Structures are given as C-alpha cells and as structure tokens.
Amino acid sequence: MRVVIARCSVNYEGRLSAHLPSAVRLIMVKADGCVAIHADGGAYKPLNWMNAPNRLIEEPHEWRVTNTKGDTLRITMEELLSDSSWEFGVDPGLQKDGVEAHLQELLAADPTRIEDGLTLVRREHSTDIGPVDLLCRDPAGVAVVIEVKRRGEIDGVEQLTRYLARMERDPTLRPLRGIFVAQSIKPQAKVLAQSRDIACVEVDYDSLRGIESPQQALF
Amino acid sequence: MRVVIARCSVNYEGRLSAHLPSAVRLIMVKADGCVAIHADGGAYKPLNWMNAPNRLIEEPHEWRVTNTKGDTLRITMEELLSDSSWEFGVDPGLQKDGVEAHLQELLAADPTRIEDGLTLVRREHSTDIGPVDLLCRDPAGVAVVIEVKRRGEIDGVEQLTRYLARMERDPTLRPLRGIFVAQSIKPQAKVLAQSRDIACVEVDYDSLRGIESPQQALF
DNA sequence: AGGTGTATGTCGCAT
DNA sequence: ATGCGACGTACACCT
Numbered sequence: 045m046r047v048v049i050a051r052c053s054v055n056y057e058g059r060l061s062a063h064l065p066s067a068v069r070l071i072m073v074k075a076d077g078c079v080a081i082h083a084d085g086g087a088y089k090p091l092n093w094m095n096a097p098n099r100l101i102e103e104p105h106e107w108r109v110t111n112t113k114g115d116t117l118r119i120t121m122e123e124l125l126s127d128s129s130w131e132f133g134v135d136p137g138l139q140k141d142g143v144e145a146h147l148q149e150l151l152a153a154d155p156t157r158i159e160d161g162l163t164l165v166r167r168e169h170s171t172d173i174g175p176v177d178l179l180c181r182d183p184a185g186v187a188v189v190i191e192v193k194r195r196g197e198i199d200g201v202e203q204l205t206r207y208l209a210r211m212e213r214d215p216t217l218r219p220l221r222g223i224f225v226a227q228s229i230k231p232q233a234k235v236l237a238q239s240r241d242i243a244c245v246e247v248d249y250d251s252l253r254g255i256e257s258p259q260q261a262l263f
Numbered sequence: 264m265r266v267v268i269a270r271c272s273v274n275y276e277g278r279l280s281a282h283l284p285s286a287v288r289l290i291m292v293k294a295d296g297c298v299a300i301h302a303d304g305g306a307y308k309p310l311n312w313m314n315a316p317n318r319l320i321e322e323p324h325e326w327r328v329t330n331t332k333g334d335t336l337r338i339t340m341e342e343l344l345s346d347s348s349w350e351f352g353v354d355p356g357l358q359k360d361g362v363e364a365h366l367q368e369l370l371a372a373d374p375t376r377i378e379d380g381l382t383l384v385r386r387e388h389s390t391d392i393g394p395v396d397l398l399c400r401d402p403a404g405v406a407v408v409i410e411v412k413r414r415g416e417i418d419g420v421e422q423l424t425r426y427l428a429r430m431e432r433d434p435t436l437r438p439l440r441g442i443f444v445a446q447s448i449k450p451q452a453k454v455l456a457q458s459r460d461i462a463c464v465e466v467d468y469d470s471l472r473g474i475e476s477p478q479q480a481l482f
Numbered sequence: 483a484g485g486t487g488t489a490t491g492t493c494g495c496a497t
Numbered sequence: 498a499t500g501c502g503a504c505g506t507a508c509a510c511c512t
Contacts, residue, residue, distance in 0.1 A: 130345070314505095
C-alpha cells in the first residue's frame with residue numbers, strides 16, 4: 045500500500061471525460077495496482093480512480109495510468125508532500141451476516157412465514173431469464189412464485205413480473221401467482237404490485253431469525 | 264485528512280452485521296468525519312466505512328464510530344504503525360463530460376438524429392412515476408416517448424415500458440410509441456424492446472458532438 | 483424527508 | 498468474457 049499526498053491535477057478519459065483542477069489530494073496505490081485519488085471529504089468514493097489491472101507509468105511530474113480498455117488517467121504532480129509505503133499482507137476478508145441470502149434461507153426453511161399452507165418446491169429455481177428466489181405451492185396446488193428482497197422497491201416488482209410472464213408460458217406450471225416479500229415495501233412498489241395482482245408481504249428478519257434459534261434473541 | 268496504518272479488527276452493526284478479522288489496514292478519516300478502512304487491494308471500495316455525519320469516539324485501543332441511524336463501527340486497534348494528518352483545503356471538484364445528461368442534451372437539440380422527422384415537444388417531461396427523457400412527435404402526429412441511456416440495458420427498457428403504460432392512460436397523448444436510444448444496446452435489451460414494440464436506436468456520442476460544433480472535433 | 487434515476491457504480495456468482 | 502442481480506450501494510435532483 046502506497047500513499048502519496050500531493051498537489052495535483054487529473055484528467056480521465058474513458059467511459060466519460062473528467063477533469064480535476066489543481067488541489068492537494070491523497071493518491072492511494074494498492075498492491076494490486078489500482079489507483080484512487082481522494083479529496084478530503086465526500087464519503088469513501090474517490091474523485092478519480094483506475095481499477096486493476098492497469099499499467100502505471102510514473103514520471104517526476106506526471107503519472108499515466110492506462111488499462112486494456114483504453115481508459116487513461118493522467119495525474120499531473122505539482123507538489124509532492126508525502127510518499128509512504130507499507131506491507132499489509134493478505135487480508136482475511138469481510139464476514140457478513142444479514143443480507144438477502146439469509147432472509148431467503150430463513151423463508152425457504154419455513155414458507156408459512158410468508159403465507160399459511162405454502163410448501164417449498166425449489167429455491168433459486170432457474171428460468172431462462174434468471175433464477176426465481178422461491179418457487180412454492182399453495183394448498184390448492186397453485187404454483188407461487190416468490191421474490192425476496194431486503195427492501196421492497198419498484199425494481200423488485202418488475203423482476204417478479206418478468207418471471208411470472210415467463211413462467212406463464214409453461215403449461216405445467218399454470219395456474220400461478222406471485223408474492224413479493226421484503227422487510228419493508230415502499231408504497232409505490234405496493235401500488236405497482238397490486239395493479240399486477242401480485243401480493244405483498246412484509247417480514248421481520250429478527251423475528252424470523254428468532255424462530256430459527258430462539259436463544260440467539262437473548263443476545 | 265488523516266491516515267492511520269494499523270493492525271486492527273473491525274465490527275460493523277447496521278443494515279447488516281460484518282466482521283473483519285485482525286490484519287494491517289489503512290484507516291482514512293476525512294475532514295467531514297467520514298471513516299474508511301482499506302485493505303491493500305480490491306478497487307477503491309473500503310472493507311468497512313461510516314459516512315458523515317457521525318461521531319467518532321477515540322480511545323487508545325478502540326475507536327467507536329456511530330451515526331444517528333444507530334449504525335456502529337468498532338475498530339479495535341492492535342498495533343499502530345503510522346498516524347499522519349494533512350490540510351487539503353477545499354477541493355474544486357470534478358468536472359465531467361459525456362454522461363447521459365449531455366447525450367440527452369444533444370439529442371434534444373436535434374431529434375432527427377434519432378429518427379427522421381421527429382420534433383421535440385418537451386425534455387424531462389414529468390409524469391407521476393418520473394420524468395420522461397424526451398417527448399417528441401413524428402410527422403404523422405404520433406407522440407414518441409424516448410428514453411436515453413449511455414448503455415442500453417434491460418432496466419432502461421423496463422423504465423420506458425412503465426412510462427408508456429402510464430402515458431397510454433392520457434387520451435390526449437394517444438396514439439404513442441417508444442424509442443430506446445443509447446450509445447450501445449445489449450442484445451437482451453433489444454429482444455425485450457422488440458417484444459414490446461419499442462424501437463431501438465444506437466447513436467454515437469462523438470459524432471453527435473461533432474455535429475453540434477464541428478470545430479471541436481479538431482482538438 | 484422521501485422518491486426516482488444515474489453511475490467510470492463495484493462486487494460476486496453463474497453461464 | 499458476459500449476463501444478471503445485490504449492495505451498508507453512493508449521489509444528485511426534485512417534490
């Protein structure tokens with residue numbers, strides 16, 4: 045990991061053209077070669093960057109970073125304030141818990157949390173336009189296509205609609221209906237879902253997890 | 264701008280739970296208070312972060328960062344390797360060229376670049392589900408709804424479809440049709456568009472810009 | 483504050 | 498490689 049503090053100006057040519065007027069900034073060069081230019085504010089996103097793999101040509105007053113796609117990042121170095129490097133070693137990486145996959149897992153384990161009488165047919169049921177989160181069947185034998193989201197927004201309704209339209213073509217699956225499941229569903233998404241005869245169900249992750257292992261709720 | 268290099272482990276509790284085992288990392292604290300923890304690889308995205316505004320409570324062996332939503336970032340400092348700060352001053356900010364807005368602007372100036380005979384009715388025509396990029400009329404008097412994207416993907420077709428369905432309700436606008444315009448359109452998006460009777464047009468940004476001010480092409 | 487759309491999105495996984 | 502969906506998406510813009 046190399047960190048350079050310098051007054052610099054920057055030009056980027058790639059998907060778009062971008063220019064950074066002269067100012068003091070932090071330039072981070074990671075072990076994989078990626079370069080990021082940070083201002084002293086504005087969340088974690090750099091002003092400019094070039095991901096690995098790339099080639100860095102370093103001259104006293106100009107750095108030129110290019111990748112295979114033809115994107116170029118030109119950093120004009122006007123005043124070098126600091127230049128340090130460290131060895132980090134391999135990072136063990138981030139461990140996550142509580143993302144959509146876990147929600148889906150919990151609901152697959154007990155679909156009645158979505159609606160009484162549902163039984164799971166298949167998780168990640170694949171169609172030719174992508175995998176359906178949960179495919180269930182209700183007591184009447186109707187196939188129920190379920191899209192699970194952490195947050196229920198309009199895109200999720202579109203996605204479920206596409207799956208339903210696609211699966212309608214398969215006579216062995218008819219009749220079928222859809223349920224949109226999320227921890228919370230925005231009003232617009234509810235309206236869109238209703239207009240397409242898609243039911244909406246809001247579920248609580250903590251309570252689902254509580255059902256799975258009640259003693260964990262004590263912590 | 265403060266940069267700390269330290270062996271540390273990290274816990275985040277917020278939308279999800281995340282844990283980082285002990286390793287050497289770079290901790291960036293910007294003037295606005297935001298905190299980012301970087302490994303020595305993996306593009307510009309930090310492993311963990313906390314955006315401004317937040318509160319940072321700094322103790323010798325633990326930093327605790329919290330925001331108003333109740334998210335917490337706990338950094339356990341195991342070995343401090345470096346701790347430096349710099350004054351950057353205000354950053355003049357990034358100047359961009361070539362984003363969707365510019366493409367839309369150029370096409371609004373001359374809709375015949377999309378299709379012969381089109382005339383502009385309104386740019387950013389607002390509907391109750393969002394603004395339509397370009398609303399035009401063709402020589403036959405048909406309203407033409409145009410969605411402009413840098414890259415034409417399936418989402419853009421969905422978006423245009425929503426607008427069309429919405430505007431179909433307004434009898435004063437009928438008949439109407441849609442055109443999906445982008446610098447390049449993916450095959451899947453073309454198929455989806457075709458199945459909905461939406462035309463696809465690919466345009467070249469450089470040539471559009473050339474038409475607008477031919478002498479600029481010389482530079 | 484909340485909704486919608488854009489992004490050099492990034493990232494991960496499956497084909 | 499490309500397609501596709503998730504993301505603590507972030508971010509600007511508008512109501």
